[in-house]
Amino acid sequence: MDNAVQLTGLSQPELVSFVETLGEPAYRGRQLFAALQHRRLRSFDEITDLPKELRARLSQMAQAATLKVESRYVSSDGTRRYLMKTHDGLPVETVFIPEERRDTICFSSQSGCPLQCTFCLTAQLGLLRSLTAGEIVEQIHIALNDAYGTGVKPPRGTNLVAMGAGEPLLNLDQLLNALRVMADPQGLHIVPNRVTVSTAGVVPRILDLAKTSDRPHLAISLAAPTDELRDELMPINKRWPLDDLLSACKVFEKTLKPGERLTFEYVMLDGVNDSEEHARQLANLLNRHNIKAKMNLIPHNPADPLPYQPSSETTVDRFKNLLESKGIHTYVRRPRGRDIFAACGQLAARQTTLINIESNSVGANT
Ligand code: SAH
Secondary structure (H helix, E strand, C coil), X not given: CCCCEEHHHCCHXXXXXXXXXXXXXXXXHHHHHHHHHHCCCCCXXXXXXXXXXXXXXXXXXXXXXXXXXXXXXXXXCCCEEEEEECCCCCEEEEEEEECCCEEEEECCCEEECCCCCCCCHHHXXXXXXXXXXXXXXXXXXXXXXXXXXXXXXXCCEEEEEECCCCCHHHCHHHHHHHHHHHHCCCCCCCCHHHEEEEECCCHHHHHHHHCCCCCCEEEEECCCCCHHHHHHHCCHHHHCCHHHHHHHHHHHHCCCCCCCCCEEEXXXXXXXXXXXXXXHHHXXXXXXXXXXXXXXXXXXXXXXXXCCCXXXXXXXXXXXXXXHHCCCEEEECCCCCHHHCCCCCCCCCCCCCCCCCCCCCCCCCC
C-alpha cells in the first residue's frame, strides 16, 4: 500500500477530482471529505454512507489513515502525548494540551529534525523525513478523537502550534496544504488564524510566508541575543545570522493584521543565556530593529543527555522585568507535561514507562 493515495491530505476539491477519476459523481467526493475531516473516521469500513463496492475499491488504491498510535502518555496536568508511527515505521509525536478556555494541539512537521539546537532533544534523532500533509492532519484527528470521541465536536476551540518535532519551515509546502485542508468549514474548520508556526529561523521561508494569504501566525525561536552565543546554541544561525533573521521579521511584521503580533521564544538555560547582560542585549537587539514583538520565556525542560539546567524562578523574573522595563511585552511559559516528556524540546520518541501507557488505545473510541 506504499503507493496508495493518502486521502487525509487532500482538500475537498482534490477529493472530488479523485473520485471523478474513478467515474464517481462529485458528491461522493464531498461525502468522503465530510467522513474523513468532519466525522474524523479512520477507515473506509466505517464510512457506511458510501456504497460497499466503492469502499472496497477505495481500500485497494487509497488510505483513510496511515499513522498508528504506539503509546499514549497522560501527564498529571492533563497533557497527553502520543507516540505514533508512520507507515514506514518512523516516529511522530503529538501533544494535546487542555486549557480552561481552549485546547492546544502541538503537532510535528517532520519525523526527527535536521537542526542541531543543543538544548533540544529532538535534534538527537536527526532528520528521518518530512511529514506529508495527510500525516500532519491525521495527528489532529487522532488527538481530538482520543480527547472527545470519534467525530465529536470539541467543546472548546482548538489552537494548533507547529512546535513539535521538526522545523516546519523546511516543510512549508506540505504544512500549508495541511492547513488548507484543516481550514475547510465542512471539515475540521481550524482556520490559519488559530495556528502558530514556530521556526528556528529559515529566513527565505519567513519571507515566503509573509507573502502567503491566509497564513498562520509566526513565532521565532531566538535562544540567544548575540551571534556568538546563538551560533553555539542554534547552528542554523551560522547560515542566517541575527541581522538577517530580524530583517526578515521586520518584513513579516508589515503583514501583521490588527491585533496580531510576532512572537519570540527564548528558552532559559541556567548560566548560559539568562544574565541581566543577556536581557539588555536582547532588548537592544529588538529595539535596534524596531520590532514590536511578544517575548515568551520558556524555562528549559531538562532531559538526560542535554547539558543544561533550567534557570531559577528568580532569574527568570529578573530577566522578564528587565525586558519589560525596555518596553518588551514578556510572558513566562509554564511547562506542561514535563513528567511524560511532552514539554518543549523533549520530543525524541521516548518510550517511558512512567504512567498510563495504553498501547493502541486511540481509535477504539472509548
Ligand atoms: N523547529 C521549530 C519548532 C520546534 S521547537 C523551532 O525551532 O521553533 C519549539 C520550541 O521549543 C522552540 O521555541 C524551542 O526553542 C523550544 N525548545 C526546544 N528545546 C527546549 C527545551 N529543552 N526546553 C524548553 N524549550 C525548548
